[in-house]
Amino acid sequence: MDGDLALLLNGIVSGLLLGGLYAAAAAGLAVSFGMLDIVNIAHPALMVAGGFLVVLVGTALGLDPLLVAVLLAVPFYFLGVAIYTFYHHFFERRGDEALQGLAFFFGVMFIIEVGLVMSFGPEQRFLDPPYAFITWRIGEIDIPLRMLAPALLAMAAIGALWVFLRRSFTGLAISAVAQDAEALRLMAVNPVRIKRLAFGLSVALAAIAGGALVVVQPVEPSSGQVFIGRVFAVCIMGGMGSLPGCILAAFLFGVVENVTASFYGPSWSPAVAFGWLLVVLAVRPQGLFGKLA
Amino acid sequence: MSGASLPLAPAPAMAAGGRRHLPFWLGAVGVAVLLFVALRAIGNDYGYFAGYFILQYVVLATAWNILGGYAGYVNFGAAGFMAAGAYTAIALRKATGLDLLPGIAAAASVGALLGLGTGYLTLRLRGVYFSIATLCLAVVLQTLVVNWDYVGGSRGAYIVRPREVAPFTSYGEYLFLVMLVLAVLAVGIARTVEVTRLGRGLQAIRDNERAAEAVGVPTLRLKLIATALCGALMAVAGAPLPYYSGYLNPEGAFSLAYAVNAIAMPLIGGAGTWAGPVIGAVLLGSLQQAATVTISSALNLFIVGWMLVIFVAVAPRGILGWFRKRR
Numbered sequence: 001m002d003g004d005l006a007l008l009l010n011g012i013v014s015g016l017l018l019g020g021l022y023a024a025a026a027a028g029l030a031v032s033f034g035m036l037d038i039v040n041i042a043h044p045a046l047m048v049a050g051g052f053l054v055v056l057v058g059t060a061l062g063l064d065p066l067l068v069a070v071l072l073a074v075p076f077y078f079l080g081v082a083i084y085t086f087y088h089h090f091f092e093r094r095g096d097e098a099l100q101g102l103a104f105f106f107g108v109m110f111i112i113e114v115g116l117v118m119s120f121g122p123e124q125r126f127l128d129p130p131y132a133f134i135t136w137r138i139g140e141i142d143i144p145l146r147m148l149a150p151a152l153l154a155m156a157a158i159g160a161l162w163v164f165l166r167r168s169f170t171g172l173a174i175s176a177v178a179q180d181a182e183a184l185r186l187m188a189v190n191p192v193r194i195k196r197l198a199f200g201l202s203v204a205l206a207a208i209a210g211g212a213l214v215v216v217q218p219v220e221p222s223s224g225q226v227f228i229g230r231v232f233a234v235c236i237m238g239g240m241g242s243l244p245g246c247i248l249a250a251f252l253f254g255v256v257e258n259v260t261a262s263f264y265g266p267s268w269s270p271a272v273a274f275g276w277l278l279v280v281l282a283v284r285p286q287g288l289f290g291k292l293a
Numbered sequence: 294m295s296g297a298s299l300p301l302a303p304a305p306a307m308a309a310g311g312r313r314h315l316p317f318w319l320g321a322v323g324v325a326v327l328l329f330v331a332l333r334a335i336g337n338d339y340g341y342f343a344g345y346f347i348l349q350y351v352v353l354a355t356a357w358n359i360l361g362g363y364a365g366y367v368n369f370g371a372a373g374f375m376a377a378g379a380y381t382a383i384a385l386r387k388a389t390g391l392d393l394l395p396g397i398a399a400a401a402s403v404g405a406l407l408g409l410g411t412g413y414l415t416l417r418l419r420g421v422y423f424s425i426a427t428l429c430l431a432v433v434l435q436t437l438v439v440n441w442d443y444v445g446g447s448r449g450a451y452i453v454r455p456r457e458v459a460p461f462t463s464y465g466e467y468l469f470l471v472m473l474v475l476a477v478l479a480v481g482i483a484r485t486v487e488v489t490r491l492g493r494g495l496q497a498i499r500d501n502e503r504a505a506e507a508v509g510v511p512t513l514r515l516k517l518i519a520t521a522l523c524g525a526l527m528a529v530a531g532a533p534l535p536y537y538s539g540y541l542n543p544e545g546a547f548s549l550a551y552a553v554n555a556i557a558m559p560l561i562g563g564a565g566t567w568a569g570p571v572i573g574a575v576l577l578g579s580l581q582q583a584a585t586v587t588i589s590s591a592l593n594l595f596i597v598g599w600m601l602v603i604f605v606a607v608a609p610r611g612i613l614g615w616f617r618k619r620r
Binding site for chain 2: 091108
């Protein structure tokens with residue numbers, strides 16, 4: 001096979017696998033930002049905090065990072081519930097979301113990042129499961145398990161969330177609160193309770209994304225900053241509240257970023273994220289798959 | 294205000310007070326001269342160092358307030374704009390040998406263009422998109438600077454500063470005076486914006502953008518003017534930074550501390566008034582300077598983060614708002 005073609009094919013495949021990680025990171029945001037209209041810019045920081053806890057617990061107990069991440073999703077759910085309760089009480093109830101609420105999440109992001117530096121130091125942390133060093137080869141194409149396992153976990157988590165949103169009463173209520181909270185109130189469902197639950201789920205997803213992140217690459221306290229552009233770009237491209245759109249956008253984004261990285265060098269990849277975000281905002285703010293309002 | 298004005302009519306009194314430009318400028322210059330004379334009397338270089346630190350935040354917080362406080366559009370990219378100013382100064386010096394003052398002028402134009410560009414692409418949408426874009430802007434500018442070897446790349450750049458400038462006893466004194474003038478100008482500009490049609494239009498946008506648009510406020514144009522002003526002032530705040538520290542690397546220039554302070558200071562002081570950011574900057578700036586000297590710099594950032602969260606939750610109108618409510 002031609003060298004450039006092999007490079008391109010490998011770039012596409014590993015881009016798709018990387019897209020799995022991005023999907024995990026962006027799916028939580030699709031719930032909080034897309035459905036609940038809560039601009040949680042602390043989401044990537046929560047993901048990195050989850051990654052650090054996965055390293056800590058996984059190293060102490062000798063467990064697989066992805067398993068730890070799934071277990072960690074439970075306490076993170078309650079953390080999300082607590083954050084939403086605070087946010088609702090002080091900002092959403094007063095109608096102060098736009099300025100003060102946004103500043104609140106920025107403060108939370110900052111506290112998490114500085115807190116991580118203070119408790120773990122600025123160094124990189126990693127926890128490699130044994131399968132991280134295995135790479136399957138199909139013809140000229142490499143499939144590293146380091147990338148495949150997190151991507152599969154992400155797909156499973158998002159799939160479960162999607163089924164929950166489509167099949168269960170509570171899940172349907174979450175979709176309903178995204179459309180019209182007032183109408184939901186008329187159906188005798190408390191929109192605040194539903195939003196609290198949904199926000200908890202979105203933070204739980206951040207824990208799973210954190211575990212996936214640890215398997216893919218070492219984490220450091222400032223890792224979240226690079227992810228802000230990526231996850232918001234993916235979330236907006238995917239049409240905000242749509243999980244299938246989010247997954248498709250994440251795959252596309254991963255491929256574009258990875259192909260750019262393999263042809264122009266990896267130090268340019270954050271610029272790709274921002275460029276995409278600006279183009280999407282300027283040209284198609286309703287997302288690649290969204291309909292015009 | 295004459296004795297005939299009624300105590301129950303605050304709005305006309307405020308408008309009348311707003312038009313009195315001369316007393317404000319005289320007062321501001323008076324305060325600045327007093328500060329300078331006092332520090333000169335003390336004659337300690339650390340005084341200038343700490344004074345510069347606080348004054349750069351006065352400029353930064355005031356700049357944030359023009360867009361965030363009046364129009365309600367949150368700019369998370371203060372660090373990015375500031376670093377853009379700092380690196381403009383470095384690049385200009387390397388390319389042409391021009392030093393501080395031309396560097397500040399160049400930084401102002403680069404910052405304004407950067408603000409205008411980001412604003413033009415995102416300000417037609419809801420405010421959060423602008424905020425997200427500014428958040429990413431800092432990361433991307435950092436990527437560019439790290440890859441740009443001409444200004445030192447990730448290794449950073451040194452600036453050998455002159456030992457002294459003619460009439461001043463030390464270069465620190467000169468830098469302090471430059472920043473003092475910039476701070477007075479910035480606060481003056483912000484106050485002028487506040488009391489003119491531009492500020493009224495921005496406040497209308499903050500309160501209800503659709504209604505403002507409907508009564509004929511040219512919302513996009515006003516927002517773009519505010520973004521350009523905000524970006525220019527932020528870059529100006531950063532331009533003397535390499536001269537101040539003598540060495541600048543991307544990590545220091547793009548430090549999140551600038552971004553969080555630029556937001557925390559106006560919100561804690563009282564966003565949407567020209568005095569709020571000044572109060573917040575002096576308060577938080579001196580607190581941080583004291584904490585850096587006595588404790589550690591990581592801990593003092595932690596404190597600023599918590600103060601921001603607690604203040605926006607408990608006192609959403611800041612110190613000034615709290616004061617007004619009590620009256």
